[in-house]
Amino acid sequence: MEIEIATIGGYEEVGRQMTAVRAGDDIVIFDMGLNLSKVLIHDNVETEKLHSLDLIDMGAIPDDRVMSELEGDVQAIVPTHGHLDHIAAIPKLAHRYDAPVVATPFTIELVKQQIQGESKFQVDNDLIKMNPGGTMRIGDSEQVELEFVNVTHSIIDAINPVLHTPEGAIVYGLDKRMDHSPVIGDPIDMDRFRQIGREDGGVLAYIEDCTNAGRKGRTPSESVAREHLRDVMRSVEDYDGGIVATTFSSHIARVSSLVEFARDIGRQPVLLGRSMEKYSGTAERLDFVDFPGDLGMYGHRKSVDRTFKRIMKEGKEDYLPIVTGHQGEPRAMLTRMGRGETPYELDDGDKVIFSARVIPEPTNEGQRYQSEQLLRMQGARIYDDIHVSGHLREEGHYTMLDALQPQHVIPAHQNLEGFAPYVDLCRSQGYELGRDLHVTQNGNTFQLVE
Numbered sequence: 521m522e523i524e525i526a527t528i529g530g531y532e533e534v535g536r537q538m539t540a541v542r543a544g545d546d547i548v549i550f551d552m553g554l555n556l557s558k559v560l561i562h563d564n565v566e567t568e569k570l571h572s573l574d575l576i577d578m579g580a581i582p583d584d585r586v587m588s589e590l591e592g593d594v595q596a597i598v599p600t601h602g603h604l605d606h607i608a609a610i611p612k613l614a615h616r617y618d619a620p621v622v623a624t625p626f627t628i629e630l631v632k633q634q635i636q637g638e639s640k641f642q643v644d645n646d647l648i649k650m651n652p653g654g655t656m657r658i659g660d661s662e663q664v665e666l667e668f669v670n671v672t673h674s675i676i677d678a679i680n681p682v683l684h685t686p687e688g689a690i691v692y693g694l695d696k697r698m699d700h701s702p703v704i705g706d707p708i709d710m711d712r713f714r715q716i717g718r719e720d721g722g723v724l725a726y727i728e729d730c731t732n733a734g735r736k737g738r739t740p741s742e743s744v745a746r747e748h749l750r751d752v753m754r755s756v757e758d759y760d761g762g763i764v765a766t767t768f769s770s771h772i773a774r775v776s777s778l779v780e781f782a783r784d785i786g787r788q789p790v791l792l793g794r795s796m797e798k799y800s801g802t803a804e805r806l807d808f809v810d811f812p813g814d815l816g817m818y819g820h821r822k823s824v825d826r827t828f829k830r831i832m833k834e835g836k837e838d839y840l841p842i843v844t845g846h847q848g849e850p851r852a853m854l855t856r857m858g859r860g861e862t863p864y865e866l867d868d869g870d871k872v873i874f875s876a877r878v879i880p881e882p883t884n885e886g887q888r889y890q891s892e893q894l895l896r897m898q899g900a901r902i903y904d905d906i907h908v909s910g911h912l913r914e915e916g917h918y919t920m921l922d923a924l925q926p927q928h929v930i931p932a933h934q935n936l937e938g939f940a941p942y943v944d945l946c947r948s949q950g951y952e953l954g955r956d957l958h959v960t961q962n963g964n965t966f967q968l969v970e
């Protein structure tokens with residue numbers, strides 16, 4: 521069976537991930553993401569109203585015109601998890617394909633919300649839920665099967681899809697940490713990866729996220745970030761002024777730890793900001809998390825301001841606002857608090873807890889610096905970097921290569937510079953550039969089996 525791979529987006533940047541695999545006449549697309557930094561740099565862009573081609577020209581969504589070079593039918597569009605660099609181009613591109621979107625329940629729910637927010641295109645693709653561990657036949661040949669292997673990442677319900685073909689398995693390895701004690705959900709299913717590596721035919725190709733390949737050792741578990749956070753919160757337990765926390769709103773495990781520890785130190789947690797309300801509300805509705813019944817979640821400007829006024833009146837010392845803005849995003853809640861645009865007033869000595877790390881990218885770094893300075897100018901004390909990454913480091917990558925023993929390796933989810941440490945690792949394991957180690961760019965296709 522012919523096997524061909526199209527590396528469509530995310531091979532020159534972190535963002536706008538999209539890869540297609542053709543097995544015989546059947547094609548499966550993995551991820552359709554947005555490159556947020558290309559959008560945020562324009563202050564007034566509303567992607568909901570933009571046409572696909574304009575977004576492609578901006579470098580914001582994958583340039584999927586290369587799909588016309590693949591001869592076959594797209595049978596499924598498979599986002600691996602709900603981060604925007606993996607799902608947010610679906611409203612702009614999916615309608616071009618007569619295929620369902622297949623993903624885990626939490627991811628499907630987020631895809632549904634993306635599609636509902638779209639105002640330019642009518643997106644009618646079926647949305648099919650499949651749980652981690654689930655399988656699905658692809659096409660009519662009865663020889664190709666899609667499987668979801670459970671992985672752990674900084675968002676719940678993440679998987680690595682595996683396409684089983686007569687030529688071996690193609691493992692799409694984007695976005696995972698090897699977590700054996702995650703705070704929510706099951707540990708990464710390493711047993712299944714090892715099994716797939718040993719099955720007949722083995723692994724034909726492994727497409728891998730290189731994000732932290734240059735960092736030594738292994739990425740700590742979410743339970744480490746949780747204990748770090750618990751310790752920080754305990755250290756400010758006796759403070760009788762304002763404490764504010766921020767984290768990734770899609771990071772449900774972290775948000776739930778913040779909620780729990782707020783109560784432990786005698787404060788009422790409250791989630792503020794549109795995306796805080798969106799992700800936590802969705803996770804709660806789907807029973808991934810059981811928040812206290814009286815937990816307030818407010819997204820709209822008016823209800824947020826009303827909540828801040830109530831906090832100021834009743835006493836800041838009784839509350840822990842958990843807000844958006846960990847990257848210093850200009851319109852996010854914490855940045856607005858720093859600029860003095862909300863009714864919440866910061867006093868000398870008030871604490872701001874960043875349960876996040878700055879995404880190392882010049883726009884983020886600049887915005888975060890600015891936001892932090894504004895908070896400091898009002899007297900805030902900053903607690904930074906209470907976080908673990910969602911991506912594998914060097915020893916995690918080594919363990920994956922050892923488990924899967926892939927015939928071919930394709931580095932992804934980075935630019936050339938970001939590929940380099942992963943390429944070094946692969947070469948140390950006997951892979952050779954141009955032979956079985958394929959460094960490629962956006963818009964390329966290559967045939968692994970003729």
Ligand SMILES: [Zn+2]
Pocket residue numbers: 601603673695910
């Ligand atoms: Zn991700």
